[in-house]
Amino acid sequence: MQEIENFLVQKEIRPTAMRLLIYKFMAQKSVASSLNELEQAFEKSERTTLYRTLKTFEKKAIVHRIDDGTGIAKFALCEDTCNCELGTDLHLHFHCTRCNETQCLTEQKIPHVILPKGFKATDANLVVKGICNKCPSC
């Protein structure tokens, strides 16, 4: 917990109680979290606080927002080395249609695609859907 506090301070984020708890919660999970999940995990806290905490974390680049196509935004901690740069950092995300969880596949970078003339890419999002490694597939 002290480590988390140091980390937040180093990132210029005030280490309030809620922020420490939220960071810890997300760090212990191997899958991405939605605002609703945080709401259920921290029933004592307000949705707005959780919402703004995620916003702050996102702005300070310690979490990244994941759009997995479900219409519900998910958030996951960033890698230490991540700069979210196209071609080097952008990894794909996997959404399991069975357990409904979304996770980062940080080793799987988004493949480079050749665009038609006149198109310039600055960002990309690749979501693969299917059955994850924790769900029996048959």
Added chain:
Amino acid sequence: MQEIENFLVQKEIRPTAMRLLIYKFMAQKSVASSLNELEQAFEKSERTTLYRTLKTFEKKAIVHRIDDGTGIAKFALCEDTCNCELGTDLHLHFHCTRCNETQCLTEQKIPHVILPKGFKATDANLVVKGICNKCPSC
């Protein structure tokens, strides 16, 4: 217009006036359409009608829904040959952050990615963001 009517009938869709107009509208555009755009293009019609028309078209597989990450669903006509099969049909979508339009790049198929052990892919969505070929890039 007669052609469109024949096409809809062949697809087991009643060729009502609105459906013909909506299909024609989408066929003339090179970019995907949102419900809002249809609403503005057909102010005489009801939002619900447009909404359900898109639903019908989607169910009959003559349009496909595009999730470009803007939070607003877009729709575009399917290719004649499209079966929406993973690995052969799934193309990428390009969202221009300048003109805010989304379009199908039907020639650019989603590259095959190797997933970690235990993951099984059934679907994929790749959205590339940047500047399109109709927007000046500098």
Added chain:
DNA sequence: AAAGACGTGCAACTCTTGTGCATTAACAGG
């Protein structure tokens, strides 16, 4: 300790999408 900056809780709101139900239009069979 005082002042200022920042975080939190509450309420209300926006925007998109979706649904129930009555009315109207299209189609098929005579």
Added chain:
DNA sequence: CCTGTTAATGCACAAGAGTTGCACGTCTTT
């Protein structure tokens, strides 16, 4: 062409996620 059945449309309303304004509380700095 008329009629009954089925499907499409129009209207009202609602669910859900995301977002903002404002008052109040807490922390930091001087």
